[in-house]
Amino acid sequence: MSQQYPALLVIVPLLSAFMISGAGWVNKRLCFPIAVAALGVAAYSCIGLLLRVLDEGVIVYKLGGWDPPVGIAYYVDHLNGLVLAVVSVVAFLNLIACKKSIEQEFPEKTGPFYTLYVLMVTGLLGIVVTGDAFNLYVLLEIAALTGYGLLAMGEERAPLAALNYLYMGTIGACFYLLGVGYLYIVTGSLNMVDIAHILPDLYQSKAVLAAFIICMVGVWLKMAFFPLHAWLPNAYTYAPSAASSLIAPLVTKVMIYVMIRLILTVFTPEFAFNVLAVSKPIVWLAVIAIVMGAILALAERNLKKMLTYVIVAEVGYMVGGAWLGNRAGMTGAILHIVNDALMTLCVFLVVGNIVYKLKGYAFEDLKGLVRKMPFTMGAFVIGALSIIGVPPTCGFFSKWYLISGAIQAGQYAFMVALLFSSLVNVVLFFRVIEICYYEPFSEDHGHGHDHHPEPMAEAPLTMLVPLFIVAAGLVLVGIYTGDIVNKIIEFAIPKGIV
Amino acid sequence: METITSIKPLLAVLVSLLITPMLVSSRAPNVREAWTFVAAVAKFLIVLSMLPTILKGTEIVYTVAEFLPGAAIKFRVDALGMLFALVSSSLWIITSAYSIGYMRGLKEHSQTRYFVFFAFALSATIGVAFSANLLTLYLFYEMLSLATYPLVTHHQDHEARSSGRKYLLYIVGTSIGFVLPAMLISYNLAGTLEFGKQGFLAGTGSKPLMAILLVLLIFGFAKAAIMPFHSWLPAAMVAPTPVSALLHAVAVVKVGVFSVVRVLTGVFGTDLLHSLNFGPFILLIASVTILVGSFIALSQNELKRLLAFSTIAQLSYVVLGVGLLSPKGMTGGMVHIAMHAFGKITLFFCAGAIAVATGKKHISQMVGIGRRMPVTMAAFFVASLSIIGMPPCGGFVSKWYLVLGSLEAHQMPILFVLLFSSLLNAAYFMPIVYRAFFCRPAEAMFENRVQEAPPFCVVPLVITAVISVILLFYPQPFISLATMVVQGITGT
Numbered sequence: 001m002s003q004q005y006p007a008l009l010v011i012v013p014l015l016s017a018f019m020i021s022g023a024g025w026v027n028k029r030l031c032f033p034i035a036v037a038a039l040g041v042a043a044y045s046c047i048g049l050l051l052r053v054l055d056e057g058v059i060v061y062k063l064g065g066w067d068p069p070v071g072i073a074y075y076v077d078h079l080n081g082l083v084l085a086v087v088s089v090v091a092f093l094n095l096i097a098c099k100k101s102i103e104q105e106f107p108e109k110t111g112p113f114y115t116l117y118v119l120m121v122t123g124l125l126g127i128v129v130t131g132d133a134f135n136l137y138v139l140l141e142i143a144a145l146t147g148y149g150l151l152a153m154g155e156e157r158a159p160l161a162a163l164n165y166l167y168m169g170t171i172g173a174c175f176y177l178l179g180v181g182y183l184y185i186v187t188g189s190l191n192m193v194d195i196a197h198i199l200p201d202l203y204q205s206k207a208v209l210a211a212f213i214i215c216m217v218g219v220w221l222k223m224a225f226f227p228l229h230a231w232l233p234n235a236y237t238y239a240p241s242a243a244s245s246l247i248a249p250l251v252t253k254v255m256i257y258v259m260i261r262l263i264l265t266v267f268t269p270e271f272a273f274n275v276l277a278v279s280k281p282i283v284w285l286a287v288i289a290i291v292m293g294a295i296l297a298l299a300e301r302n303l304k305k306m307l308t309y310v311i312v313a314e315v316g317y318m319v320g321g322a323w324l325g326n327r328a329g330m331t332g333a334i335l336h337i338v339n340d341a342l343m344t345l346c347v348f349l350v351v352g353n354i355v356y357k358l359k360g361y362a363f364e365d366l367k368g369l370v371r372k373m374p375f376t377m378g379a380f381v382i383g384a385l386s387i388i389g390v391p392p393t394c395g396f397f398s399k400w401y402l403i404s405g406a407i408q409a410g411q412y413a414f415m416v417a418l419l420f421s422s423l424v425n426v427v428l429f430f431r432v433i434e435i436c437y438y439e440p441f442s443e444d445h446g447h448g449h450d451h452h453p454e455p456m457a458e459a460p461l462t463m464l465v466p467l468f469i470v471a472a473g474l475v476l477v478g479i480y481t482g483d484i485v486n487k488i489i490e491f492a493i494p495k496g497i498v
Numbered sequence: 499m500e501t502i503t504s505i506k507p508l509l510a511v512l513v514s515l516l517i518t519p520m521l522v523s524s525r526a527p528n529v530r531e532a533w534t535f536v537a538a539v540a541k542f543l544i545v546l547s548m549l550p551t552i553l554k555g556t557e558i559v560y561t562v563a564e565f566l567p568g569a570a571i572k573f574r575v576d577a578l579g580m581l582f583a584l585v586s587s588s589l590w591i592i593t594s595a596y597s598i599g600y601m602r603g604l605k606e607h608s609q610t611r612y613f614v615f616f617a618f619a620l621s622a623t624i625g626v627a628f629s630a631n632l633l634t635l636y637l638f639y640e641m642l643s644l645a646t647y648p649l650v651t652h653h654q655d656h657e658a659r660s661s662g663r664k665y666l667l668y669i670v671g672t673s674i675g676f677v678l679p680a681m682l683i684s685y686n687l688a689g690t691l692e693f694g695k696q697g698f699l700a701g702t703g704s705k706p707l708m709a710i711l712l713v714l715l716i717f718g719f720a721k722a723a724i725m726p727f728h729s730w731l732p733a734a735m736v737a738p739t740p741v742s743a744l745l746h747a748v749a750v751v752k753v754g755v756f757s758v759v760r761v762l763t764g765v766f767g768t769d770l771l772h773s774l775n776f777g778p779f780i781l782l783i784a785s786v787t788i789l790v791g792s793f794i795a796l797s798q799n800e801l802k803r804l805l806a807f808s809t810i811a812q813l814s815y816v817v818l819g820v821g822l823l824s825p826k827g828m829t830g831g832m833v834h835i836a837m838h839a840f841g842k843i844t845l846f847f848c849a850g851a852i853a854v855a856t857g858k859k860h861i862s863q864m865v866g867i868g869r870r871m872p873v874t875m876a877a878f879f880v881a882s883l884s885i886i887g888m889p890p891c892g893g894f895v896s897k898w899y900l901v902l903g904s905l906e907a908h909q910m911p912i913l914f915v916l917l918f919s920s921l922l923n924a925a926y927f928m929p930i931v932y933r934a935f936f937c938r939p940a941e942a943m944f945e946n947r948v949q950e951a952p953p954f955c956v957v958p959l960v961i962t963a964v965i966s967v968i969l970l971f972y973p974q975p976f977i978s979l980a981t982m983v984v985q986g987i988t989g990t
Contacts, residue, residue: 326705385644388674388675390644391637405681407682407686419674419679423675426671430666434651437648438651438658482564482566482570485566
């Protein structure tokens with residue numbers, strides 16, 4: 001059974017997606033349990049797979065028994081083992097948390113929603129698990145197309161925003177495909193490990209250089225790396241909360257994973273860091289992304305949209321970290337994939353709860369929210385602290401590695417950008433906290449507030465429990481950072497990077 | 499140095515966190531306050547139970563989690579941490595009693611939130627005291643900033659909001675902007691953040707780099723209120739008075755100077771500071787803060803703001819003492835953490851008691867108040883003697899050591915700073931006391947009838963005033979703890 005984990009984690013959700021679609025015709029109530037079961041199996045397999053990788057090392061699974069480079073191979077090492085576990089757990093928790101809000105927002109379309117949801121997770125897990133560059137493109141499109149559908153189900157402006165994303169996302173995916181095409185022409189292989197073996201003789205080839213640049217730009221488009229970010233804020237803001245809390249934590253992070261995979265496995269660090277020597281300009285781009293993300297977030301008076309710009313800044317963290325070209329920076333980037341997925345999930349679940357109860361998420365809707373939703377706001381504070389980077393939440397520790405990497409690489413601008421972004425995050429989140437906790441302000445110096453306490457109107461338990469699990473996870477992952485780094489990430493980075 | 503592993507430091511930190519569910523769920527205020535007392539007493543007893551071990555010269559360590567070699571979440575109880583933990587945990591008990599009197603006396607809102615975050619703040623304070631390395635210290639330092647933010651903004655009006663913003667801007671801004679990068683640079687230089695007897699930075703970098711780190715770390719811990727990063731402290735006086743008393747005269751600001759002392763002794767080490775000749779720089783910024791702070795205090799009319807500026811000046815005594823880099827000076831600086839705490843908390847208690855009993859906050863309105871509140875004003879007098887540094891109060895002990903230290907270090911200008919500062923202290927405290935008791939009947943603003951604040955307010959301030967006096971005659975265990983720290987540093 002455990003030998004089949006790599007296949008199970010894609011096939012089970014894929015087939016279940018069709019089952020959900022069919023079950024929707026019979027009885028809408030069947031859809032949710034099937035989706036939970038499918039993602040439960042996926043999460044179980046992913047965690048099982050990670051544990052196996054920790055025991056045995058790299059696992060290569062040949063689909064249908066065909067040998068690469070002819071057949072498609074799934075390739076699981078410490079890097080994607082970790083990312084798989086994060087993606088599947090986040091998707092599972094979010095599914096449970098979002099049942100109520102899905103039923104509230106579109107009671108008629110629950111079946112199609114769960115179908116798209118599970119298909120999207122299939123795509124994301126597939127992107128992470130596959131060891132084949134072309135197969136990755138196919139799964140990228142599965143995740144993207146379902147993503148457009150999910151995002152477009154939101155508010156009035158959602159279809160337009162999703163269309164915008166569709167254009168940009170399609171261009172991004174095409175760029176990636178084009179790059180893979182170039183690689184195929186020069187190497188004759190689509191298997192990532194295989195390509196990496198063939199490439200060293202071709203480092204000087206213009207085709208490889210072109211392939212690399214085109215792939216990178218495509219991936220950057222998909223992850224909303226500034227200035228290619230313009231599609232993201234609207235697409236995520238107007239989406240239904242269940243969709244945005246799935247897509248916001250995962251899609252950008254999975255694309256970061258793809259970028260790191262391209263650097264580490266396909267093109268090899270030797271090529272990316274030494275032959276090309278483009279680390280410095282790319283880190284500068286990341287600096288700009290971080291600073292601009294922070295400034296754009298400051299300009300927002302709307303919680304959800306503000307958070308989308310925070311994501312833009314966080315993408316800059318990870319791109320910059322990965323391109324510092326040293327072990328600490330890469331560790332920080334990989335660790336931040338885990339941490340940022342959890343942090344973003346936490347704050348977007350909070351937004352989901354707020355939307356479920358209040359129907360609005362602009363700053364003026366949030367006044368006095370803490371009396372209405374104390375538990376949700378408690379989790380929000382933990383998420384905010386993690387995004388700011390306050391120990392012992394996990395956000396601090398990835399920032400630690402990123403800044404450490406910046407110091408070792410002598411890229412002080414990146415360090416300053418990270419600190420600047422932390423300070424802006426303090427302002428961003430405490431502005432929200434201030435509104436939620438203290439407004440409406442009273443003029444009589446606060447005495448006598450207790451005369452008219454607003455009744456508590458907290459989100460249902462099925463939304464709160466997953467939220468608390470995530471919030472607790474932020475602290476636990478922070479405390480166990482040492483173990484995650486020493487036992488997993490340490491082996492995910494090639495020895496050549498010091 | 500012998501060390502033993504024990505979970506006690508962690509318990510001392512956690513005990514006040516663990517009671518927060520009780521505080522939140524208590525329906526009756528009496529039950530809630532009872533839990534606060536349970537936590538405060540338990541915390542004090544846990545700290546006290548470690549005292550004999552520390553006095554024997556043994557250190558207690560406990561590692562929670564290690565995320566990098568030399569950078570763990572780890573506790574180490576040594577003499578300096580013990581000194582600070584004793585002061586803050588003992589004063590929490592007294593402040594809890596005072597809080598009850600004050601908060602109920604003024605019928606304040608959101609009392610549950612108040613007590614919960616007070617408990618958080620004390621956890622963080624003890625955490626700072628027992629930190630074994632810069633990372634853990636930073637962790638609890640940030641936790642304290644965040645836990646005290648709701649206390650500063652307690653009144654929820656516009657003034658509280660803008661003060662809260664200023665508070666966060668100064669405190670969190672400097673810790674993220676200065677301390678975090680300095681910590682990371684230090685870690686990359688030295689490969690550890692563990693406090694050492696002679697620091698861990700010796701021989702790791704050039705003098706300019708060390709100078710940058712020193713500036714970042716001294717000003718980064720802005721809770722120490724060293725000028726020009728001091729103006730959050732007067733702003734934070736919008737908080738309820740017990741908060742000002744414990745947090746802004748004892749816990750928060752002392753966490754700041756404690757951190758600076760740790761940085762000077764545990765990160766840089768006195769030998770390194772000596773060899774790089776950084777002492778004069780530290781003395782300079784401390785002296786400027788002392789004198790300017792006292793001058794500004796002279797011109798204040800609002801009592802709490804006066805006390806705030808007095809605190810700013812007095813905090814730099816601690817920095818000054820350690821900056822002298824002489825054994826007597828360092829002892830004086832460390833003992834001053836305790837002496838100033840008992841004196842200043844009394845003064846804040848008095849200010850609060852006056853506000854509860856009469857609603858007056860300005861000094862110009864307190865003429866003749868000694869007739870109405872003789873006990874409170876007597877305590878005020880005793881405590882201000884302690885701050886000035888005169889017998890029969892504990893403040894004399896620390897000032898005596900500081901004076902000896904400046905002679906020992908051959909720093910005559912510092913001697914002048916200390917003596918002149920005492921004069922200034924007298925100049926802003928004594929008129930208040932004088933006009934409270936000795937004024938013409940026509941000038942008196944109060945009826946000649948004794949009417950004190952509620953007992954929950956008055957008894958605590960009498961206790962702290964009495965302790966201030968006792969500390970002159972029996973300055974144990976603080977003086978032995980400080981001596982132990984200095985012996986550990988100088989190796990004699």
